[in-house]
Amino acid sequence: MAxxxxxxxxxxxxxxxxxxxxxxxxxxxxxxxxMLLALLRAMPAIVKWKLGLSTNSRxxxxxxxxxxxxxxxxxxxxxxxxxxxVFDSIIRKDVFTCMKKHRDRGHTLVMxxxxxxNWVKPWALEKGFTAVIATEAETGPERRLTGRFxxxxxxxxxxxRRFLEAYPMRAQYALCAYGDSSSxxxxxxxxxKAVRCKNKxxxx
Numbered sequence: 399m400a401x402x403x404x405x406x407x408x409x410x411x412x413x414x415x416x417x418x419x420x421x422x423x424x425x426x427x428x429x430x431x432x433m434l435l436a437l438l439r440a441m442p443a444i445v446k447w448k449l450g451l452s453t454n455s456r457x458x459x460x461x462x463x464x465x466x467x468x469x470x471x472x473x474x475x476x477x478x479x480x481x482x483x484v485f486d487s488i489i490r491k492d493v494f495t496c497m498k499k500h501r502d503r504g505h506t507l508v509m510x511x512x513x514x515x516n517w518v519k520p521w522a523l524e525k526g527f528t529a530v531i532a533t534e535a536e537t538g539p540e541r542r543l544t545g546r547f548x549x550x551x552x553x554x555x556x557x558x559r560r561f562l563e564a565y566p567m568r569a570q571y572a573l574c575a576y577g578d579s580s581s582x583x584x585x586x587x588x589x590x591k592a593v594r595c596k597n598k599x600x601x602x
């Protein structure tokens with residue numbers, strides 16, 4: 399019997415890079431001053447989430463709107479391309495080493511992240527990922543960002559749902575998943591092999 403195809407799913411923020419790409423991107427696009435002002439405007443939504451009165455997704459969408467609402471989506475796409483070396487500079491070398499080993503063995507690499515695809519996808523495709531499953535930003539008239547998401551935030555159980563939507567034939571592949579936080583736990587639990595990356599991992 400032929401061996402199963404191996405699919406390897408990686409989270410991005412905290413797993414492959416050591417920072418939150420939402421803020422790395424906002425600092426690059428807006429500058430530190432404007433980013434902090436937008437963060438202050440979104441603080442009520444963030445506080446409600448921290449108090450359990452709202453959801454992570456609502457708080458994140460409010461913050462995203464304060465950062466980018468009305469901006470041409472082409473600007474965010476361009477930022478994604480410009481950020482490739484920035485993300486390279488904050489790479490987690492241990493996880494990246496494992497990623498390269500999987501890639502060199504011919505495994506299918508899939509990014510599964512709550513980050514926005516506009517800034518994650520350019521980096522992932524350059525590194526050899528086959529697909530990027532991420533939160534998608536909504537665009538309106540004149541291809542400007544509305545400040546809303548066109549998909550649910552790719553977080554928690556939504557990661558499993560979106561992954562299965564893209565790779566539904568579960569019996570035909572073995573899944574290995576890498577993640578660092580509680581939002582990755584549903585996908586890690588769903589995988590045949592889970593690598594938790596909160597701390598430095600073994601690259602052997």
